[in-house]
Amino acid sequence: MGYNLRMAFRLTPHERGFYPLFTRAAENIVRAADDLALLVAAAPEDRPPLATRVKDAENAGDEVTHEILVKLNQTFVTPFDREDIYRLTSSLDDVVDFMEEAADRIVLYRLEELPPGMRTQVDVLRRAAAATAEAMPRLATMAELREYWVHVNSLEDEGDVAYRALLADLLAPPEGAPAxxxxxxxxxxxxxEVLEEAADAFEHVANTVESIAVKES
Amino acid sequence: MGYNLRMAFRLTPHERGFYPLFTRAAENIVRAADDLALLVAAAPEDRPPLATRVKDAENAGDEVTHEILVKLNQTFVTPFDREDIYRLTSSLDDVVDFMEEAADRIVLYRLEELPPGMRTQVDVLRRAAAATAEAMPRLATMAELREYWVHVNSLEDEGDVAYRALLADLLAPPEGAPAxxxxxxxxxxxxxEVLEEAADAFEHVANTVESIAVKES
Amino acid sequence: MGYNLRMAFRLTPHERGFYPLFTRAAENIVRAADDLALLVAAAPEDRPPLATRVKDAENAGDEVTHEILVKLNQTFVTPFDREDIYRLTSSLDDVVDFMEEAADRIVLYRLEELPPGMRTQVDVLRRAAAATAEAMPRLATMAELREYWVHVNSLEDEGDVAYRALLADLLAPPEGAPAxxxxxxxxxxxxxEVLEEAADAFEHVANTVESIAVKES
Structure with missing residues (x-):
């Protein structure tokens, strides 16, 4: 009576199976962000094994993505629009892809000293990862999602400030800075740039969650 | 009889409230484009206050974006798909973000002389802004929108020509050009590049309007 | 009985007219990829006429895009969601745009020797083009589309490997490489970078086909 069909279906075990998968994808992102943070703080010779760990997280992410898409194919009634599940899945996938690309580039280009602002960028990614991992299980009840996307949007602003300052320091170094x-x-x-893309990708995840919540409300 | 439910609802004051908000967002883009045009024509020392004005326009844009999303949350029957409202809003938001980023970079990188082609790029943005501001109120009646998106698409072509020539002049300067x-x-x-992204963002706005109009037709 | 309304309509000549247009768009992409492959293998003085041919393919692509959109406007019952037709059309359009941009840049920047890895990139594009052209007619029956998108995704991985190696060789040249x-x-x-964008655009086409197929299943 008071509840709609979709809410009723939400209780079936089959379709509830999506939430743990989104959560697993986000926990995997947390892992990637942690290893990336270790990598940017490490000495150059200690970076390759950490880049391998980020790559492992990317592979694990691809597996979760695949599991979600297989499940989507097999599920008749989904907890929200098929297209939104698709979009959420691929934006979670993007996040870890960009992180892996950042780790790979640092090692591949044989970079030595990294500017401190880069650690700020990665720190923003870690906090966005934590917020995302906490929000995913709440998709099941649509509870307190607003706090999450407001938070990720403000983290993206913070990341943007760090990104702009880093670019300016690289292209127009302040006087006295080492050339x-x-x-x-x-x-x-x-x-x-690819770290900034990762921050943007977190915002896409948050925007997708917001648009899902808006439809459900 | 002759009209469908959605058209009937379109007359209710509540949902009609979206159109003035889209118009306000577009008028704000006009303001940003005008200040950006002044900035690229100004002497380096006169640019910072103009960049601040573009930043103000970006903040004003964020407020309109927020108002639209709050309204979307509170409105049961929307004039067109929630997702399209969402997409139109965020593509209008992107336009002013890229303009602000261009203004910020010019000042932050302490650029001196700007190539004339950059003024061509900004002129394209101004004309796209004007076309967009004129089109937004017509969403209410879906009148003459085709002219608008055809026009913006041709402006984007014009912007692309300017962009390619600028990049070529920078990377492969013609003989005799100052090194x-x-x-x-x-x-x-x-x-x-970020000016070209602003031109592309206008095209996304136009494409979104086109896809809304296609659905309604 | 066993078939739904949409499947029944799929038999009407009018809406079936979309499939040949998608196929034409994809065959045009094959042409562009072939000419681009000739261009990257050619001596610098032989490149301009080949770039013109890629530009011709881009123009032909724009015409097909236009025909599809006009048809979309005139068709009441479409073979799949209007929005998906729109998205598929524009992602096919993107592919040839990026290829044209690559050809244009090579000529405009007066590049001499091209790194061998660039031929690998273009070879990936040719194979993705062939796979796409073979898949488009199968949209009519939704047959064997899975093989297609899995294939294009693996080609995109291959392109990504070539892209990363090229960037690393440019920015951190291996010892003994000519400076x-x-x-x-x-x-x-x-x-x-624009060749990598073309490879990504093929993946968007494949992802769009996948999401259409997922909805239909």
């Missing part, structure tokens, strides 16, 4: 050669500037720019 | 140092080339490239 | 001047590095980077 970097142009190739080093280009390499650092590539890393800084 | 720029590599860091200046990189800085100008960052500005030119 | 390139920074402007040449920047020019090659612009080409390599």
């Amino acid at each position: 970097l050669d142009v190739l080093t500037i280009l390499k650092l720019k590539e890393v800084v | 720029l140092d590599v860091l200046t080339i990189l800085k100008l490239k960052e500005v030119v | 390139l001047d920074v402007l040449t590095i920047l020019k090659l980077k612009e080409v390599v």
